[in-house]
Amino acid sequence: MPMPVIAVHHPLVRHKVGLLREADISTKKFRELTGELARLLAYEATADFPLETTTVQCWSGPAEVEQIAGRKVTVVPILRAGLGMLDGVLDMIPNAKVSVVGLARNHDTLQPEPYFEKFVGHLTERTALIIDPMLATGGSMIATVDMLKRQGCRDIRALVLVAAPEGIAALDAAHPDVRCWTAAIDSHLNEVGYIIPGLGDAGDKIFGTKDDNTK
Numbered sequence: 001m002p003m004p005v006i007a008v009h010h011p012l013v014r015h016k017v018g019l020l021r022e023a024d025i026s027t028k029k030f031r032e033l034t035g036e037l038a039r040l041l042a043y044e045a046t047a048d049f050p051l052e053t054t055t056v057q058c059w060s061g062p063a064e065v066e067q068i069a070g071r072k073v074t075v076v077p078i079l080r081a082g083l084g085m086l087d088g089v090l091d092m093i094p095n096a097k098v099s100v101v102g103l104a105r106n107h108d109t110l111q112p113e114p115y116f117e118k119f120v121g122h123l124t125e126r127t128a129l130i131i132d133p134m135l136a137t138g139g140s141m142i143a144t145v146d147m148l149k150r151q152g153c154r155d156i157r158a159l160v161l162v163a164a165p166e167g168i169a170a171l172d173a174a175h176p177d178v179r180c181w182t183a184a185i186d187s188h189l190n191e192v193g194y195i196i197p198g199l200g201d202a203g204d205k206i207f208g209t210k211d212d213n214t215k
């Protein structure tokens with residue numbers, strides 16, 4: 001059974017996560033770093049995609065080259081904050097189709113409340129890359145995997161910027177077949193379900209809204 005969570009230790013990733021933690025970071029900078037980290041996580045999470053050989057007409061004549069072997073991908077941003085990672089992942093996988101899931105975590109119960117879903121077709125044949133900056137209790141990620149599995153999707157991977165041990169354990173218990181790439185594994189959740197040290201409210205930082213529920 002694959003390890004459910006893979007912490008990406010690349011120096012660029014570690015450096016960028018550090019910059020993202022600055023309390024007074026601007027919306028612009030938070031968005032830029034989120035996009036850069038999304039690209040690097042997409043690179044790591046696709047490292048096992050199989051290749052096939054084909055021949056192209058190169059300047060010097062026919063040349064055998066490699067291409068990704070017919071892999072269909074859907075990227076699945078969890079609204080809202082997952083949208084902050086979408087362009088970065090699409091930079092790396094420009095032909096991917098996009099499925100969208102809307103979930104809002106209830107501030108009192110910490111349960112994800114679904115408000116939107118729109119999936120692309122042929123999910124049984126696709127690799128799904130779920131994107132969301134934060135894996136806190138894991139409730140939102142587990143609910144999204146549940147939805148994708150109900151649609152017949154079997155190869156499901158998750159990309160997050162910061163994961164809490166509580167969320168990792170919950171995802172592993174609910175979906176041990178789903179691997180999750182993360183730029184950082186943090187210490188714990190605070191009493192209102194925010195990751196410590198974490199990033200604060202990633203959705204608010206990406207969208208420039210200010211509802212401080214983090215304390």
Ligand SMILES: O=P(O)(O)OC[C@H]1O[C@H](OP(=O)(O)OP(=O)(O)O)[C@H](O)[C@@H]1O
Pocket residue numbers: 078079080081082103104105106110112132133134135136137138139140141167193202203204
């Ligand atoms: O692991 P969990 O405990 O479920 O928490 C993580 C979720 O909470 C945040 O979204 P939020 O519901 O705040 O929505 P937003 O992206 O619209 O801000 C975050 O982007 C995750 O989706």
Ligand SMILES: O=c1cc[nH]c(=O)[nH]1
Pocket residue numbers: 081134136193194195196198199200201202203
């Ligand atoms: O730390 C957290 C937890 C949930 N959602 C966030 O945006 N941040």
Ligand SMILES: [Mg+2]
Pocket residue numbers: 081201202203204
């Ligand atoms: Mg939020």
